[in-house]
Amino acid sequence: MLESQPLFLALDFQSAEEALTFLDTNHFYEIPVKVGMELFYREGPTIIEALNERGHPIFLDLKLHDIPHTVKQAMKSLASLNIDVINVHASGGKNMMRAAQEGLQEGTRDGQQKPLLLAVTQLTSSSDEMLHHELLIPHHMEKVVTHYAQMAKEASVDGVVCSVAEARVIADVCGESFYRLTPGIRLGTQEQQDQVRIATPQKAKVSGASAIVVGRGVTTADSPQETYQQFEKEWNNGYKTTLS
Numbered sequence: 001m002l003e004s005q006p007l008f009l010a011l012d013f014q015s016a017e018e019a020l021t022f023l024d025t026n027h028f029y030e031i032p033v034k035v036g037m038e039l040f041y042r043e044g045p046t047i048i049e050a051l052n053e054r055g056h057p058i059f060l061d062l063k064l065h066d067i068p069h070t071v072k073q074a075m076k077s078l079a080s081l082n083i084d085v086i087n088v089h090a091s092g093g094k095n096m097m098r099a100a101q102e103g104l105q106e107g108t109r110d111g112q113q114k115p116l117l118l119a120v121t122q123l124t125s126s127s128d129e130m131l132h133h134e135l136l137i138p139h140h141m142e143k144v145v146t147h148y149a150q151m152a153k154e155a156s157v158d159g160v161v162c163s164v165a166e167a168r169v170i171a172d173v174c175g176e177s178f179y180r181l182t183p184g185i186r187l188g189t190q191e192q193q194d195q196v197r198i199a200t201p202q203k204a205k206v207s208g209a210s211a212i213v214v215g216r217g218v219t220t221a222d223s224p225q226e227t228y229q230q231f232e233k234e235w236n237n238g239y240k241t242t243l244s
């Protein structure tokens with residue numbers, strides 16, 4: 001299912017009412033959506049149920065990061081929701097990532113598909129300078145992200161969240177089937193805001209991203225539906241470019 005779903009729209013809204021009104025007003029039906037901390041902490045499982053009823057594939061972006069036992073038990077609970085993708089921070093380590101996958105497996109109901117588990121490598125808002133001077137990580141971004149992706153693969157995680165800049169090398173090192181979801185996507189004319197490692201949808205496609213996450217580029221646009229279609233069009237142009 002996810003292969004044919006290249007664009008997750010980030011529903012970064014303060015309430016279910018705001019999110020659902022946005023979808024209705026702009027005629028977004030059954031598109032893949034991302035529910036993050038802002039919306040889930042306020043609304044909890046009811047927002048997932050509301051989106052299920054409307055037929056949206058769902059990425060629940062809670063970026064879990066805790067001791068392995070806690071993450072396993074949390075994933076067991078979250079697996080009972082009807083979601084398609086969920087994530088953890090790779091910096092929680094291999095044992096934590098393995099525990100997350102076990103929790104999801106144990107919590108998935110009979111007859112339901114286990115959600116895809118992704119590991120966030122380094123946030124797209126992070127720079128080399130931040131790694132070196134704040135986190136005291138001496139290596140370059142690409143090396144750190146690739147290492148985290150390899151750790152995630154060894155821990156039986158299904159893929160990663162990374163920036164477009166690292167998507168190709170991760171596919172080379174971890175294999176094409178290892179999923180690469182890339183946020184930090186902007187059309188050429190849009191502001192980068194708090195993101196650091198950004199790219200266009202077309203660049204994401206030709207660089208080997210499996211899918212993209214788009215938030216404010218669509219949600220704050222003057223014409224969200226038209227802008228969403230522009231993101232899709234650019235992604236599809238990228239596809240043609242790769243094939244030729």
Ligand SMILES: O=C(O)c1cc(=O)[nH]c(=O)n1[C@@H]1O[C@H](COP(=O)(O)O)[C@@H](O)[C@H]1O
Binds near residue numbers: 063
């Ligand atoms: O896991 C994520 O979704 C994520 C990881 C990351 O490294 N960077 C990142 O921006 N995100 C999420 O992707 C969305 C990007 O939003 P915009 O910058 O508004 O397009 C936000 O909801 C972020 O929480």
